[in-house]
Amino acid sequence: MPLFGLTTPLLCLGLATAGEPVDDALAALVAGDHAEASRLHVAAVNGGALSGDVYYNLGVSLYREDAIPEAILAWRRAAVLAPRDGDILMNLSHARRRTQDRIEAPALDSWMFWRSSFSFSEQGWAAALCLSALGALGALWRLRPEAPVGIPALLVGVPALAFTLSTAAELSTLNDRPDAVVLTDEVSARSEGAGGVVLFTLHAGAEVTVRERVGAQALIALPDDRVGWVPLDTLGLVDPRLPFPSPPAKPAG
Amino acid sequence: MVSASLLFAASQALYAAQLVLDADTERLQVGQTIGLRLTVIDAALPGAPSWPAVPGAKIAYQGVQQSVVRISGKTSRTVTYTYALTALNEGSINIPAMELNVGGEAIRTDALSLKVSPRATGPSGAKAEASLRALGEPVQSAYVGQVLVYTMSFRTPEQVLDRRFTPPTFDGLVAEQTRDGELREHRTVIDGEDWSVIQVDMPLVAAAPGERTITPGVMAVQVPELGRSGRGPARAFANVRNEVYSSESLKLTVRPLPAEGRPDDFSGLVGEFALSARLLDDTVATGDSVTLEITLSGDGTLAGFSLPPVAADAGFRAYDDTPTVEARVREGRFTSAAAFRRAIVPERPGTLTLPPVELSVFNPRTGRYERLQTEPLTLNVTPGEGEATLSTFSQGAADQRRDVEAQADDIAPLHPRAKADRALFRPQDPLVLGLVGLPWLGFFGLLARELAQRVKPKADPRRALSQRLNRAEKAELAELLDLFRESLGLALGRPAPALDQDALGALPTTHRDEAQRLYADLEAARYGGGADAGLRERTLRLCRALLELG
Incomplete structure (x- = not known):
């Protein structure tokens, strides 16, 4: 009972670790059993083990299995969780060279320049802490009007505003306009969902942005602003919270 | 004449693309600049064609014009590229036929020949002369690596209001890296008359052996036109006249450095050099440093040169500073000097004799390799605090390690400490809501209490x-x-x-x-x-x- 009483809050706070599946997956990867490593890693992330390292190692095992689009998806998700990890960016560069469509990622033009340096969680927690500190300073000010809280409030308030805005922007991106990776060998982007004219064709590993989702179709956009509808199940969304698609079965022999 | 020829050409080109080359005039004098036009009819070129070198002339692109000509009910589109041609020497200018590939079809111009007569107008005596010099003396041959100075001297009895120098094409020569060229102007008196003199000196390094031709250098000057406005104060309002002068072309034979007698430690320096060294102090404690100043000067280039390293068992350590290289060019003479500062750190007390610094250079004047050497220097080394901690270079084997060679290109390795972190941040988590909400709840609670206290009930x-x-x-x-x-x-x-x-x-x-x-x-x-x-x-x-x- 006491153990249950401790575990439950930890699970509620999201502080529990997944533990074993990740270790097994890592052991399989070290042993060279990439298929098993991929399977275990997918099980781990789908079980809630959301970590940049876990997604990164999933990408490594998928890459070794020659599942390039899935590896790109795993590394893109890893980059959301650990944007400062140079290995992820380097491996993405490697994997992209093995795709067919040359799609240049547009430069980050957001005025919120810090978005590329902090993960979504880091920005969220920073916003929460700064807002909490700002509220505490406000309460202190009401309790002791003579207390010098002006400069501390400014020092906390500016980052609070910045991180709150960027967290909201990140959340909006993840929920409404996530990036995606084409997972099928080839997909045609059409003008009107399933029945429209084929506007362009994308191949496995192409990275796009999803602008709308209607039923089983998604309106995708390329960096050069070309848009088209594709079946949603041909895409893997770059949202670490979503279940990772099962890696393709390796042909026997 | 031009329009007529163009019209004729256009009428001939009703059904095919054509190139037409014509000039303002076919007779001109030295220094005169005329317009040269290349007209493309019913065809498109990706850009202005560039001309090959034409002996006796300087050709510079000026602009392009497009027009539409309607002849016999057919519309022809013409694109005319205009060039400025300046005659440099007396005689004739032969512009060869130019062939261009337009839409897979080869079309060509006719060759054009222009007659150049001696300068008929302009100040008598104005002259441009050029030469290649070494040690101030004109030369017609040089060794690879030798520094030569291209000198062009222009003089005129008129006042020069403005000037523009166009250097020649230096075949087989490259610019010396430590010194830019110089252009100087001064006035002098010759036979009691004032002359304006413009002197250009450009240091160059012979880069490749063979017979080389230096094209003429061109000096365009602007002088006052005195004919109409007179002299004296009225000169300020005088019109100006443009004059173009060119030097003659130069021949140069560049010889390779002789293989015979070439020492193994040849430094690569070519020129007459002098080497000297001095210690800034003759006593130093063990472990402390004393500066050895080495000066190398001569008429060759010192760009990129560094001193030979000190032997490992010399009994002292040496640390070289970045050398200071200064070069100057004047009157066709190039000189350069490099100052090297080497920190000497003796390893043991006693009398330390610094070995002479030796350099092997090639002297183009004698045509032989020479060895330069400084005098041995003696240093009195006293015991110092750091003596016990110093070790000599002679201890242990030389470092024979090599860089690790990359054998393949692959993705970065796996992350061995991968652990599942906390869940992704969620704003609706109780922890987040509590963390943010509680302080603000306290703040607003206190604020509400204060407001309530401030409101006095209105008594009935x-x-x-x-x-x-x-x-x-x-x-x-x-x-x-x-x-x-x-x-x-x-x-x-x-x-x-x-x-x-x-x-x-x-x-x-x-x-x-x-x-x-x-x-x-x-x-x-x-x-x-x-x-x-x-x-x-x-x-x-x-x-x-x-x-x-x-």
Whole structure:
């Protein structure tokens, strides 16, 4: 009972670790059993083990299995969780060279320049802490009007505003306009969902942005602003919270 | 003439693309600049064609013009590229036929020949001369690596208002890296007459062996036109005249450095050099440093040169500073000097003899390799604090390690410490809500409490009086008086302190008499007249009645 009483809050706070599946997956990867490593890693992330390292190692095992689009998806998700990890960016560069469509990622033009340096969680927690500190300073000010809280409030308030805005922007991106990776060998982007004219064709590993989702179709956009509808199940969304698609079965022999 | 030839060409080109080359005139004089046009009819070129080198002429692109010509009912589009051609030498300028590939079809111009006569106008005696010099003397041959100075001298008896120098094409020569060229202007007196002199010196390094031709250098000058405006103060308002002068082309034979006698430690320096060295101090403690200053000077380039390293078992350590290289060019003579500062750190006390610095250079004047050497220098080394910690270079084997070679290109390795972190941030998590919400709840709670304290309840006098009446069952005379006055005040709508007996006349008749009696009784009781037993009840009853009047 006491153990249950401790575990439950930890699970509620999201502080529990997944533990074993990740270790097994890592052991399989070290042993060279990439298929098993991929399977275990997918099980781990789908079980809630959301970590940049876990997604990164999933990408490594998928890459070794020659599942390039899935590896790109795993590394893109890893980059959301650990944007400062140079290995992820380097491996993405490697994997992209093995795709067919040359799609240049547009430069980050957001005025919120810090978005590329902090993960979504880091920005969220920073916003929460700064807002909490700002509220505490406000309460202190009401309790002791003579207390010098002006400069501390400014020092906390500016980052609070910045991180709150960027967290909201990140959340909006993840929920409404996530990036995606084409997972099928080839997909045609059409003008009107399933029945429209084929506007362009994308191949496995192409990275796009999803602008709308209607039923089983998604309106995708390329960096050069070309848009088209594709079946949603041909895409893997770059949202670490979503279940990772099962890696393709390796042909026997 | 031009328009006619173009029209003729266009009429011939009704059905095919054509190139037409023509010039303003076919006769010109030295220094004269004329227009040269290349017209493309019914075809498109990706850009202005560039001309090959034409002996005796300088050709510079100026611009492009497009037009549409309608001949015999057919429209032809013409694109005309205009060039400025300047005659440099007397004789003839032969512009070869130019062939261009237009849309897969080869079309070509006719060759063009221009006659150049001697300069007919302009100041007598104005002249441009060029030469390649080494050590200030004109040369026609040089060794690879030798520094030569291209010198062009222009002089004119007129005042030069503006000048522009166009350097020649230096075939087989490259610019010396430590010194840019110089252009100087001065005035001199020749035979009692003032002359303007413009001198250009450009240091160059012979880069490749072979027979080389240096094309003419061109000096375009602007001089005042004195014919119409005269001399003296009127000169300020004089018109100007443009003159173009060119030097003759130069021949140069560049020879390779001889293989015979070439030492193994040849430094690569070519020129006449002098080497010297001096110690800034003759005594130093073990472990401390003393500066050895080495100076290398000569007429060759020192760009990129560094001193030979010190032997590992020399008994001292040496640390080289970045050398300072200074070069100058004047009157066709190039000189350069490099100052090297080497920190010497002796490893053991005693007398340290610094070995001479030796350099092997090639002297183009003698055509032989020479060895330069400084004098040996002696240094008195006293014991120092750091002596015990120093080790010599001679201890242990030389470092024979090599860089690790990359054998393949692959993705970055796996992350061995991968652990599942906390869940992705969720704004609706209780922890987040509590973390952010509680302080703000406290803040707003405190704020609300303060606001509540600031708001004073607005008292209803009628209600307050009613409550006082309810509590006045045992009220004393003073309280009864106060209640009576307050009740009268409310009933009459006037402040209680301002009421007197006359004011009671304003009361309704139903209460007026009773009020006047009570007033008199209360006043009497107040002044010691005694109070009857029913005074309290009468007062309270009347007060309640007055209160109900509203």
